[in-house]
Amino acid sequence: MADPLSADAFLAALRGEGVKVVEVDGWRSRNRDHKGKWGPVNGVMIHHTVTRGTAATVKLCVEGHGDLPGPLCHAVIAKDGTVHVIGYGRANHAGLGDPAVLDAVVAESGLPANKENVTDGNRHFYGFECENMGDGKDPWPAAQVDAIVRVAAGLCRAHGWGTTGTTSVIGHAEWQVGKIDPKGPGITMDAVRKEVAARLKAPAAKEPPKPPAPAGPPTYTVREGETLGWIAEAYGTTVAELQKLNPDIKDPDKLAVDQKVKLPG
Structure with missing residues (x-):
């Protein structure tokens, strides 16, 4: 208190x-x-x-x-x-x-x-x-x-x-x-x-911990109604960057439910 x-x-x-x-x-x-x-x-x-x-x-x-x-x-x-x-x-x-x-x-x-x-x-x-x-x-x-x-x-x-x-x-x-x-x-x-x-249990530490090396590129599973634009905003990147990582995606506004989208590492 x-x-x-x-x-x-x-x-x-x-x-x-x-x-x-x-x-x-x-x-x-x-x-x-x-x-x-x-x-x-x-x-x-x-x-x-x-x-x-x-x-x-x-x-x-x-x-x-x-x-x-x-x-x-x-x-x-x-x-x-x-x-x-x-x-x-x-x-x-x-x-x-x-x-x-x-x-x-x-x-x-x-x-x-x-x-x-x-x-x-x-x-x-x-x-x-x-x-x-x-x-x-x-x-x-x-x-x-x-x-x-x-x-x-x-x-x-x-x-x-x-x-x-x-x-x-x-x-x-x-x-x-x-x-x-x-x-x-x-x-x-x-x-x-x-x-x-x-x-x-320890003094305040300003440096964030180093994450473990990922086994592969992180991915996001698409839900109904989502677009590359929303995913880019949510993960601090751009539609252009996501399209580079996902060349199979031709239309950023048309994604399939449960589709896997690769994210920047």
């Missing part, structure tokens, strides 16, 4: 763990503080966005949608691991959740199953929205998961959390009945907490 970090200290915590940060214009004063108190903060909550493309994801999280005004988090974590800081203060990300889960987060004890949505989570958690469709098929690149671990470890380190456990870091599904995020493949909150705990 602690007062929220200052905006400068928040940035320092992320950058101290080697996170690549983009500051979105106006983030320091973008919040929902007029709707209630922010703090004491007790932990970090991870979400997925059900969106495609970094620019569209950031825009949505800044502006909100329907009856849920923005900001929808404090930062967006893109598929390439870049962290786009969009707001600071109370944000519409956690909603109501289980007070027993909050008690476990404060105590850094084992998380109980959530049973009721009655406690204001927007007050008590830093929120990170991660660019992912959340359908159980959209992959979570290693760079994105590494950034999740780093932002969580940075905030835990800054607040002194993680001395007895790492349940200061939870997923939205662990907080609020009816939520499923973050959903894999490629991510589980137990695995994230394990990696956060490992980072906290």
Whole structure:
């Protein structure tokens, strides 16, 4: 339990763990503080966005949608691991959740199953929205998961959390009945907490780990309605580069479901 970090200290915590940060214009004063108190903060909550493309994801999280005004988090974590800081203060990300889960987060004890949505989570958690469709098929690149671990470890380190456990870091599904995020493949909150705990045992390291040499070129499995343009945006490349890697693709707007598209290494 602690007062929220200052905006400068928040940035320092992320950058101290080697996170690549983009500051979105106006983030320091973008919040929902007029709707209630922010703090004491007790932990970090991870979400997925059900969106495609970094620019569209950031825009949505800044502006909100329907009856849920923005900001929808404090930062967006893109598929390439870049962290786009969009707001600071109370944000519409956690909603109501289980007070027993909050008690476990404060105590850094084992998380109980959530049973009721009655406690204001927007007050008590830093929120990170991660660019992912959340359908159980959209992959979570290693760079994105590494950034999740780093932002969580940075905030835990800054607040002194993680001395007895790492349940200061939870997923939205662990907080609020009816939520499923973050959903894999490629991510589980137990695995994230394990990696956060490992980072906290050593001083902050700014250099990202070197990935193992791949056995072959990475590929993406096409789903209905997807184009090379969307895949290029999602993975930080261009349609021209993807066509070079996939000369059999003649029309970038006509891909077959389950077709394998080679990605840059």
